[in-house]
Amino acid sequence: MVLHVSDPSLHPGGPNPYENQTLAIARELLSATREKRSLFAQMRDQMRWDDKLLAWTMGNPGLRVQLFRFIDCLPALRSNTEVARHLQEYLSQESVELPSALKGLLNFADASSLPGQAAATTVKTAVETLARKYIAGETVQQALKSIEQLRKQRMAFTVDLLGEAVITETEAQQYLDRYLELMQALTTASQRWSAIPQIDQADGEALPRVQVSVKLTAFYSQFDPLDAVGSQARVSDRIRTLLRRAKELGAAVHFDMEQYTYKDLTLAILKQILLEDEFRDRSDIGVTLQAYLRDSLTDLQGLIAWAKERGCPVTVRLVKGAYWDQETIKAVQHDWAHPVYSLKSSTDANFEAMTRLLLEHHDYLYAAIGSHNVRSQAHAIAIAQALKIPARRFELQVLYGMADKLADALVGQGYRVRVYCPYGDLIPGMAYLIRRLLENTANSSFLRQNLEERPVDDLLAPPAMETQSHLPETLKPAFPNVADTDYADAAERDRAQTALSNLRSQLGQSYLPLIDGQYRNTAETIDSVNPSNPSEVIGTIGLISIDQAEQAIQAAKAAFPAWRKTPASERAAILRRAADLMAERRADLSALMVLEGGKALHQADPEVSEAIDFCRYYADEMERLDQGYAYDLPGETNRYLYQPRGISVIISPWNFPLAIPTGMTVASLAAGNCTLLKPANSTGAIAAKLTEILVEAGIPKGVFQYVPGRGSTVGSHLVQHPDVHMITFTGSQEVGCQIYAEAAVLRPGQKHLKRVVAEMGGKNAIIVDESADLDQAVQGVVYSAFGYSGQKCSACSRVIVMASIYDTFVARLVEATRSLNIGPADQPSTQVGPVIDAAAQSRIREAIAQGKTEATVALEMDAPDTGYFVGPVIFTDVPPTGRLAQEEIFGPVLAVMKAETFGEAIALANGTAYALTGGLYSRTPSHIAQAEAGFEVGNVYINRSITGAIVSRQPFGGFKLSGVGSKAGGPDYLMQFLEPRVITENVQRQGFAPIEGVE
Incomplete structure (x- = not known):
């Protein structure tokens, strides 16, 4: 049940029946906050x-x-x-x-x-x-002194424990333990406090003197909306422990709200726990809502309906929100709708609407109004006075060190004021401090505007609600990448599970080659299996013979003259239709990658986005290139044009079974080449689905052909064929070099030199220096090293750490990795799934065994027996010239190396034959500059993970032995599939030629 607001005045920006009283109270409060301002001005120079x-x-x-x-x-x-x-x-x-x-x-x-x-x-x-102005203390003892000072000022408190990001299960347990210890210490101290009726009693009821504020996600290091059920189970166990102990001590617990992606699951978990018999009658518990979120009013309506069902109130702390920049940036980067209001005035308007809705339902929810905006607090007071809300059901809140004069004024008027008091080490406290500084110094900040003594009428004017998004154009990307699925949305999670169920009911189909527009039977087939469970056959792939390969080449030759003459706009339109079909079938394509490729859903879904982006981006790029260039002089015209090369062979890998074959194939097709796709046999069903999409989109017969086959026979035949003009390959260095060599041989009847584009892997390193944010660095390394079981050409296989932080970093790295969930790819909780097949499993295990002879095992995790699993392994004390540091293993194996200086770290990073991706975690500007200039890789990522390149934003590709060719998804990639031509015409006739601009 959800309440529907029919009163227009309850909508943000609607008429406000409390306006006159709000302004009167606000003027009085504002006057109190501006007292002795002239003295401050006199002291400003000191x-x-x-x-x-x-x-x-x-x-x-x-x-x-x-x-x-x-x-x-x-x-x-x-x-x-x-x-x-x-x-x-x-x-x-x-x-x-x-x-x-x-x-x-x-x-x-x-x-x-x-x-x-x-x-x-x-x-x-x-x-x-x-x-220290904003943090109540670095220890419990210091925090207690601050709290006791607040009580002398007749102010209540809630304590928030600052800490490192919870990225390991050890840290999650420590978070719970520290709160249990904190509640005990505060309760013990409270026994010596004198009673202060204004904050310790209300309506004849004793109030908890101790209150703590906690972050729900910190109770489980792998908290993930995609794994809603698993996250809820792990978090709920620890929350129950906390609430039971709080009841024994007589302490109140309030749950803070964090990033938007966690909001719905956070509310769902708390609603379920607080409906349990053990906790249903507890009124000493609270939850936070953030008014800058566009759907927060709806959330409040849902809480009211839930509270009516529950029958016992909880407190809702209403705040504006502290992560506006982060939420905006994340939405832009993910191409998601912006969850926050664009303008501060809109947040204020929504805050007022939520304040009224909350206070007018005080029988069901208690209100804690958290704001430093005088008008916002005055509006709440006006409503409370008009409705005669009992003292137990209403309080006002401020942050420690902020709006002190406002808090004093509110206390002076007899209201219960609670101060949010963070405490802890200054290192983890810096993130909190920065948020407070941003709030204090932002142009839109009420505190800043009041300090600058803006006109009272301007400060207290009713906030206006925006009618449309005002996001600056500079924040909008030039190329509109398609959005990944947001699995914080329960409907999207359901859609993904439905697609998996539907796919399982259709397993075992045959996938035949497409030659000259017809699906052909083959003499040889191969079963494609689920690497999480090899007994589960995904489908049977027909493998072509050399004779059939020859038929495909002849069909391509016949189709080429018409395809090359097809206008670029028509070719682009076909690719855009293909992109639309992929978008429609996103969930199905992701499900197939989960089962056939062993790729967890949060890894598979972005791959669909990348495939869609390739179609649309290369369509745009071909239309741009098709315009050519003109260089005209008096009496002469010059045209720079492009034409397709001819027949193109695409040899694609299994590790990105949709995105990479799509990108290479549609680039070739966009350029006007007839294209043969030979995919990896392990993921032939996914390539077959791509084939279906391209055919449905309108690719003419013979222009595109799906030709799965043995690499040693069919693959070699295609590479060596004299009618093939271009080979585009992604895979191992060994095979890539062989293709490069075979393609260089001029065959009888061949009248061209073949173009080879090859991406051949890497031995990618991340450097972590002494100034790095270790929370960010550990998470980034773990994700880059073990996402998709390390089976990405961009994966981190080496991390180079400065000696001064080496031990600290390694300890957290090991624990963070140990906290990962290993299991079948179709389980929502899985972060590390299987490797692709038995051969890969054997090869990786052999590399691990060899590694044990040259380095120290810091962690070796167990893995399931069923399926092709290899548990993550971390080696330390790795010699720079050893196999672990030099050879691409292509599995969940990470080598940790130590550097004494940053120059040494760069040298170690560059000390391999590869140059694909690399990363740096640093907050030292000179180190960042050195990495930009001297880190020899095609893609340098600074202070983020090194996997997950996005089309147009991060064109992808390397050099040295990582490959040859321009970057995929970049502005010059299509040029490799085209031959440039220049046409010059002398337009003089008998010495006469028109000269533009001259009469």
């Missing part, structure tokens, strides 16, 4: 350094960005020399306009000099002082 840093950022956007980046990095720096060096690197950039005082502070030539040390000490102290 501000402390932390005040100066904050003040400077308000007037200089460039300084704001760089200073906040420096602050984010600061806790990782281990000496004053490092602090001074980074301070100069961040703030000496041309885009940063420095105040004179800060220029003077940075006026040193050597970071280790006395002036450098003094600058480091000054700034570090200032930042630490700044952090």
Whole structure:
């Protein structure tokens, strides 16, 4: 049951019956927050350094960005020399306009000099002082002092434990244990506190003196909406433990809301737990809603309906939201609809609508209104006064260190005010600090606008709701990539499971070659099996003979003259139709990759996106290239044009069974070449589905042909054939080099040199330096190394770590990997599935055995017995010249290496014959610059995983022995499938030629 809001005044931006009283209360509160402002102005020139840093950022956007980046990095720096060096690197950039005082502070030539040390000490102290304004303490004891001071001011509290991101199961258990210890410590301390009726009692009822705020996702390191059932089970067990102990201690528990992708599952988990008999009558529990989310009003309606069913209120903490930038960026990068309002005024309008809805249903939900905006709090008070809401059902909240004057004013009016008090180490606290600094210094911030003494009428004006998205055009990508499926949506999860069920009911079909527009029977077949369960046959693939290969080439030759003359716009239209068909069949294609390729769903779905993008991108690119270029002079015209090469053979791999064959094939077809696709036999059914789509999209017979066959016979015949003009290959270095050599031989009757494009793998490294965000680095390395069981040509197989953080990094890396779920690819919880077949399993196991003779095993995980599984293995103490550091293993095997200097790290990374992908986790600008200039790979990824290149954004491909040719998904990829021509015409006649612009 969901409530439907019929009253127009409850809609964001609608008429507000509480407006007059809201303004009266707001003016009174605003006056209180502006008292003694003139004294502040007099003291402004004598501000402390932390005040100066904050003040400077308000007037200089460039300084704001760089200073906040420096602050984010600061806790990782281990000496004053490092602090001074980074301070100069961040703030000496041309885009940063420095105040004179800060220029003077940075006026040193050597970071280790006395002036450098003094600058480091000054700034570090200032930042630490700044952090302590917003963080209640670094230890429980410090936090208790802050809490007791708040109680003296008649303010209640809730405590949030700052900490590293929970990326291992050990850390998830530690998170629970630390909260259990925190509640015990707070409860013990509370026994000596004197009662303060304003915050400890309400309506004759004693209120919990202790309240903690927790993040639900931190109770399970592998929390994932795709695995809704598994995540719920693991999280719920720990939540029950927490709630039981809280009841024993008499403490209240509030659940914070995090990123949008977790919202629906978070609410579903809490609703289910709190309907259980054991917890159904608990009113000392709360949940948070974020008003900047476009669907938050609907969520509140759902909570009201749920609370009516439950029969006992819980508290809803209503906040504006703290992750606007992150949510916006994520939506842009994933091509998803933006979950947050574009304008701050829209969030404020929605906040007011939710405040009214929440307070008008105070019989079912208690309200905690969290805001530093005077109008927002005044609006809540106006409603509470008008409705005579009992004190137990209504309180106001602020963040520690922010809006202190507002909090004092609210306390003075007799309201219960609760202060959100984060505590913990400053290193993990920096992310929290940055969010607070962003909030304080943003142009749209009420706190900033009030500090600048904007006109009262402007500050208190009713917020307007946007009528359309105001996302800047600069945030919109040039090429509109298709969106991956958002599995936070339950309907999408259901659709995926339905597709898997439907596929299982259709297994065992035959997939025949397509030659000259007809599906042909073959003398030889091969079974395609599920690598998670080899007894499950996905389908039977017909393998062509050499005679049939010859028939396919002759059909291509016959079709080529008409296809080359087909207008580029018509060829592009066919590819766009193919893209549309893929989009319609997304769930089915993903399901087939899960079963035939052993690829977990969250790895398979983006591959469908990539295939769709290839179709649309190459269609666009061919239309662009088809326009040619003109270079005209008086009396002469010059035209630069492209024509197709002829017959093109595509030899595709099994590890990206849809995206790579699609990309190579449609590029060839877009350019006007007749194209033969020989896929890897392991994933022949997926290639057959691609064939069906291309035929349905309108590819003429003979123009495209699906020719599965043995590489040693049919593959070799196609490569050596004198009528073949081009071979495009993705696979192993051994096979790629063989193709390159065979294609170079001029055969009898051959009148052209063959073009070879080959992508042949890598031995990819990620460097982690001492300034890296280790939460981000560990997660990125684990994902890059073990996603799809390390079977990506871009996968991380080496991680090079600076010596000063080596032990810390390795310990977290091992635990994070140990926390991964290994199992069949069709299980939603699986992060590491099978390898492709028995031969791959045997080869990887042999490499692991060899590795044990040259390095130390830090982790070797067990794997299921059924299926072609290999558990992740991490080696340490890996010698730079050993097999583990030099040879591509193509499995879940990671070599960890140590470097004493960043220069050594770059040298180790470059010390192989490959140059495909590489990554760097660093917050040191000079290291980032060095990697950009000197990391010898085709794709360098900085502070993100090194897999998952996206068409147009990150064109993909390498050099050295990683391959030859231009980057797939890039602006020059199609040129490889085309021959350029220049046509020059002398347009003079008897010395006369028209000259444009001259009469």
